Amino acid sequence: MLRARIVGVGATAPKRILSNHDLEKICDTNDEWITSRSGIRARRVAAEDEVTSDLATVATKQAMEMAGITAADLDYIVLGTASPDMPLPSTACFVQKKLGAKKAACFDVIAGCSGFLYALAVGDKFVKAGGCKYVAVIGVEILSKFLNWNDRTTCILFGDGGGTVILRADEVTDKRAPGLFSTHIKSDGEGWNLITIPGGGTVNPASHRTVDEGMHAIHMQGKETFKLAVRNISEVAIEALEHNGVAKEEIAALISHQANSRILDAVADRVGIPKEKVVINLDRYGNTSAGSIPLTLDEAVREKRVKDGDMFLMTAFGSGLTWGSALARW
Numbered sequence: 001m002l003r004a005r006i007v008g009v010g011a012t013a014p015k016r017i018l019s020n021h022d023l024e025k026i027c028d029t030n031d032e033w034i035t036s037r038s039g040i041r042a043r044r045v046a047a048e049d050e051v052t053s054d055l056a057t058v059a060t061k062q063a064m065e066m067a068g069i070t071a072a073d074l075d076y077i078v079l080g081t082a083s084p085d086m087p088l089p090s091t092a093c094f095v096q097k098k099l100g101a102k103k104a105a106c107f108d109v110i111a112g113c114s115g116f117l118y119a120l121a122v123g124d125k126f127v128k129a130g131g132c133k134y135v136a137v138i139g140v141e142i143l144s145k146f147l148n149w150n151d152r153t154t155c156i157l158f159g160d161g162g163g164t165v166i167l168r169a170d171e172v173t174d175k176r177a178p179g180l181f182s183t184h185i186k187s188d189g190e191g192w193n194l195i196t197i198p199g200g201g202t203v204n205p206a207s208h209r210t211v212d213e214g215m216h217a218i219h220m221q222g223k224e225t226f227k228l229a230v231r232n233i234s235e236v237a238i239e240a241l242e243h244n245g246v247a248k249e250e251i252a253a254l255i256s257h258q259a260n261s262r263i264l265d266a267v268a269d270r271v272g273i274p275k276e277k278v279v280i281n282l283d284r285y286g287n288t289s290a291g292s293i294p295l296t297l298d299e300a301v302r303e304k305r306v307k308d309g310d311m312f313l314m315t316a317f318g319s320g321l322t323w324g325s326a327l328a329r330w
C-alpha cells in the first residue's frame with residue numbers, strides 16, 4: 001500500500017519580536033493577564049514588506065533540504081492559510097514561482113487554524129491515490145496584517161510564522177511503517193460566526209464602511225471557541241488512536257495547534273497524554289493559526305523530541321468551524 005511519509009520539515013517566523021510588555025504600550029492589556037489566560041509571552045510580527053509566501057518559501061526550502069529533494073521534484077504544493085498574499089491568485093502559486101517548482105500543481109486550503117491539518121489530509125489523499133511522489137504541505141500565516149490592534153480580545157493572541165512538511169509516497173507492507181497512519185478532518189458550519197474576518201467577501205465587499213468598521217480584521221468569540229476546541233480536539237484525537245489501534249502510551253509527542261496553554265492542558269488530560277509529551281511553543285510565537293503545527297513539529301524534530309520511529313499525534317481546531325487529527329510515525 002502507498003503511505004505518505006514525512007521526509008522533511010522546515011519552519012520560519014519573522015525576526016521582529018513583540019512581547020506582552022510591548023503590547024501594554026499599544027492596547028489596554030497587561031503581561032499578567034495575557035500569560036495567565038493564554039500562556040503567550042511574545043509573538044513574531046512581520047515587517048511591512050514581508051509577505052506570507054516569503055515565509056512559506058523559506059520553510060519549504062528547509063524542508064526540501066531535509067528531504068534531499070529539489071523544487072523540480074514537487075508534484076503538488078498544498079498551502080493552508082487565512083492570511084494569503086492576495087485574495088487571488090493562491091499563495092501556493094506565489095510559492096511555486098519563488099521556488100521554481102515548475103511541475104507542481106498548486107492551491108490554497110482555507111480552514112482557519114486547522115489549515116495545515118486540512119492541507120495534510122489533502123496531501124495524504126493525493127499520495128494514496130497514486131501517481132505522485134512528493135507533496136509540499138504548508139501551513140503559514142501573517143495574521144498581524146489582519147488584526148485590529150485596538151481589540152485586546154484578539155490582537156494579543158496571534159503571531160506570524162509557519163512551516164512545511166514534504167510528503168513522499170512510499171510503498172509499504174507493514175501498516176505500522178513510518179508515515180501518516182490516518183487523517184481525520186471535521187467541520188461544523190453552524191459555528192461559522194465564532195471566528196471570522198467578515199469584510200472583503202461577497203457578504204461585505206470591501207468599501208470605506210468595511211474599513212471604518214474594522215471588518216478586515218479577525219473577530220473571535222473566545223470563550224465559546226475555547227470550550228468547543230477542548231471538546232472537539234479531544235474527541236478527534238481519541239478517534240485517531242482508536243482507528244489505528246494505537247495506545248495513548250505509544251505517543252511520544254502531541255503536536256497540537258497552539259491557541260492557548262489551558263486548551264493544551266485540558267486536551268492532554270482528556271486524551272491521557274502526560275504534559276511532558278505536549279510540545280509547546282506558543283509562549284514564544286503566540287497563535288500562528290495554520291502555521292502552528294509545522295512550526296511546532298519542526299522544533300520537536302530538531303530538538304529530538306520526535307525521533308526515528310516515534311509516534312506523534314497532530315491536532316487542530318479553528319474557524320469554520322473546523323478541526324482534525326493526524327497520527328504519524330517519524
Ligand SMILES: CC(C)(COP(=O)(O)OP(=O)(O)OC[C@H]1O[C@@H](n2cnc3c(N)ncnc32)[C@H](O)[C@@H]1OP(=O)(O)O)[C@@H](O)C(=O)NCCC(=O)NCCS
Nearest residue numbers: 029030033037038113152153222223225226229259260318
Ligand atoms: C481568548 C481567551 C484567551 C480569553 O480568555 P477568557 O478566560 O475566556 O477571558 P474572557 O474573554 O472571558 O475575558 C475575561 C475578562 O478579561 C478581559 N479581557 C479580555 N481580553 C483582555 C486582555 N487582552 N487584557 C486584559 N483583560 C482582558 C475581558 O474584558 C473580561 O473582563 P470582564 O470579566 O470584566 O468582562 C480564551 O477564551 C481563548 O483562548 N479562547 C480560545 C481561542 C482559540 O482556541 N482559538 C482557536 C482558533 S484561533
